[in-house]
Amino acid sequence: MGNVLQIRVMAQTYNEAEVEKNWPHLVRTAWEEPQVKGRPHGVIELVEDLKDRLELGMIPEEKAAAMADSIRRAYDLKLRLEKALGDWKASEANTVSYDLEEELSVAEKIAAKRKYR
Numbered sequence: 001m002g003n004v005l006q007i008r009v010m011a012q013t014y015n016e017a018e019v020e021k022n023w024p025h026l027v028r029t030a031w032e033e034p035q036v037k038g039r040p041h042g043v044i045e046l047v048e049d050l051k052d053r054l055e056l057g058m059i060p061e062e063k064a065a066a067m068a069d070s071i072r073r074a075y076d077l078k079l080r081l082e083k084a085l086g087d088w089k090a091s092e093a094n095t096v097s098y099d100l101e102e103e104l105s106v107a108e109k110i111a112a113k114r115k116y117r
Contacts, residue, residue, distance in 0.1 A: 009085045009086075009088055009090055009093070010085060011043075011044065011081060011082075011085060011093060011097060012040075012042065012044075013040070013041075013042025013043045013044070013045075016040070016041045016042055019041060019042060019043060019046055022101075022104070022105070022108070023046065023104050023105070023107075023108045024108075025108055025111035025112045025114075026046060026050060026104060026107055026108050026111055027041075027046065028111075029050065029053070029059060029063070029067075029111055030046055030049040030050045030053060031049065043100065043101070043104070044078060046104070047071075047074045047075055047077075047078045047100070047104070048075075048078070050067075050071045050074070050075075050107070051071055051072070051074075051075040054067070054068060054071050054072075060114070062114065063111065063114040066110050066113070066114065067107055067110050067111060070103060070106050070107040070110060071107060073103050074100060074103040074104055074107060077096055077099050077100040077103055078100060080096050081093050081096045081097060081100060084096055
């Protein structure tokens with residue numbers, strides 16, 4: 001790594017439309033329509049915003065109670081992913097990324113059972 005040029009290992013959602021395609025109920029839970037332009041709406045942002053809305057009481061009580069554990073597990077996985085990337089452990093980060101997507105799918109199934117936001 002140079003003095004001016006920094007090398008970073010990062011995770012980024014390459015196609016944000018895939019987020020809505022894979023987890024439409026979570027997207028509706030996390031983000032108002034229309035979504036704010038100029039701000040990423042990827043996997044990491046979805047997890048962060050779900051956790052924020054949960055902690056701020058912005059998810060209806062019954063839905064929040066059903067989804068809380070899954071949202072917290074997803075957030076913990078996001079933190080593990082970021083730590084692995086920060087430690088330049090790309091292989092570990094890759095494994096965690098699959099676990100994170102799987103946990104979001106679990107949360108999606110829970111969210112789909114609740115008809116309201």
